[in-house]
Amino acid sequence: METGKLQHPDSGDERRERKRRQILAVAREIFLRDGYAGASMSEISACVGGSKGTLYAYFASKSELFRAVLEDSLTRHEAEVSGTIAGGGAPGEVLRAFSERFLEVLLRPENLALIRLVYAEAGRFPEVGQAFYDSGPANAEQHLADYIRGAVEQGYLRADTDPLLAARQMILLSQGWIHNRRLWNVTPAPSEAEIRENAHAAVRTFLAAFGA
Amino acid sequence: METGKLQHPDSGDERRERKRRQILAVAREIFLRDGYAGASMSEISACVGGSKGTLYAYFASKSELFRAVLEDSLTRHEAEVSGTIAGGGAPGEVLRAFSERFLEVLLRPENLALIRLVYAEAGRFPEVGQAFYDSGPANAEQHLADYIRGAVEQGYLRADTDPLLAARQMILLSQGWIHNRRLWNVTPAPSEAEIRENAHAAVRTFLAAFGA
DNA sequence: CCGAAACCGTACCATACCGTACGGTCGAGA
DNA sequence: TCTCGACCGTACGGTATGGTACGGTTTCGG
Secondary structure, eight states, X not given: OTTOOSSSTTOHHHHHHHHHHHHHXXXXXXXXXXXXXXXXXXHHHHHHSSOHHHHHHHOSSHHHHHHHHHHHHHTSSHHHHHGGGSSOOOHHHHHHHHXXXXXXXXXXXXXXXXXXXXXXXXXXXXXXXXXXXXXXXXHHHHHHHHHHHHHHHTTSBOTTOOHHHHHHHHHHHHHHHHHHHHHTTOSOOOXXXXXXXXXXXXXXXXXXXXXX | OTTOOSSSTTOHHHHHHHHHHHHHHHHHHHHHHHHHHXXXXXXXXXXXXXXXXXXXXXXXXXXXHHHHHHHHHHTSSHHHHHGGGTSOOOHHHHHHHHHHHHHHHHHSHHHHHHHHHHHHHHTTOHXXXXXXXXXXXXXHHHHXXXXXXXXXXXTSBOTTOOHHHHHHHHHHHHHHHHHHHHHTTOSOOOOHHHHHHHHHHHHHHHHHHXXX
């Protein structure tokens, strides 16, 4: 009743939602490309096709649009990385899979741009950094620590392992030097082989420190 | 002759150089606070005291000022970190000193702001990232790798250690989770004890992987 | 088929930006 | 004391910004 009939492919709410997503997609692209201060509402509305009045009918201000773009972008890769450790099992292969996937996700151009943007704005807008941390690194950290705790209990890892510390070190090693060099834009995108190599090295060091 | 007499405390060139440094200091502060797009030449000139015309007599454009600020900022901590590994010696204490100093330098508010700024602009201005990398991380990486190579030859570390890989992993572990959380602005400045703890954990993991 | 709501195009406001220009002032060197 | 260059204060030009207003048009539910 309040949402209209399903027969029609273009009910009001659906239409509005579609437009909203379209605006978010365009705005996301421009924010990631130019940064918060560098992006322009006029350009966004021009790129999205409609008028600026319409844009302001969907989002009350630039900062609110920015917030919505971030919120939308952050909920994308929640499960993708954590999925690699959901099953449990022996650390060697699980951690290798995690490390590879983790770095591969971090290195996608869209995510590099997002990470740059968050770093840039976190100083002035603490809630940006907080939102990013909560919906990304905090999850990875927690899930990995849980897995490690289980692996310790099963005797795969040393009994005196601090799961949280081990998880954080594993994440740092997985992220690797490549990630920094990509953020600094001083090296082209690495091959899959390099990513695998990094994961291999990370796991080797991790297991040397925490393996049973 | 070409630089004027030393008797007078205020020769022309000296005066110019002083003003230049003053401008750089103020501009640095504002760029680090507001980012490149967010900073304003008018505010900089107002903060520095003089007129905008004078500002443009020293730096031809905003981008050139930005470049000069970066160049000036990057040459500060060259030796401070590398000094901790200059002497050589057994890895345990040397690496601990390196790790502590490294993280402590990274966590200084001015450097956090600089790192944020570089991350933010490296995507659009590759030369910014390159300059930063060359004058900072590349040096640390190289010096640490050299030290590790020496330690391997002296039998302190495993013979099959890849010095460059080991150096990079050591840097990643030293930088630690704290550094990221500070960049994301989700945690207050850590105590010295936390920094020492991080260094301790980094060295422990490193030696487990590469110790002889 | 009607009426209302959403949307478009465009013009507009106030502000801020970068960069320039210009007349006045001050201090140093001759 | 005179000259000259650097500096100051200020104002300005041209452009772009975030955000608003408004009349005309399309779209959709009833």
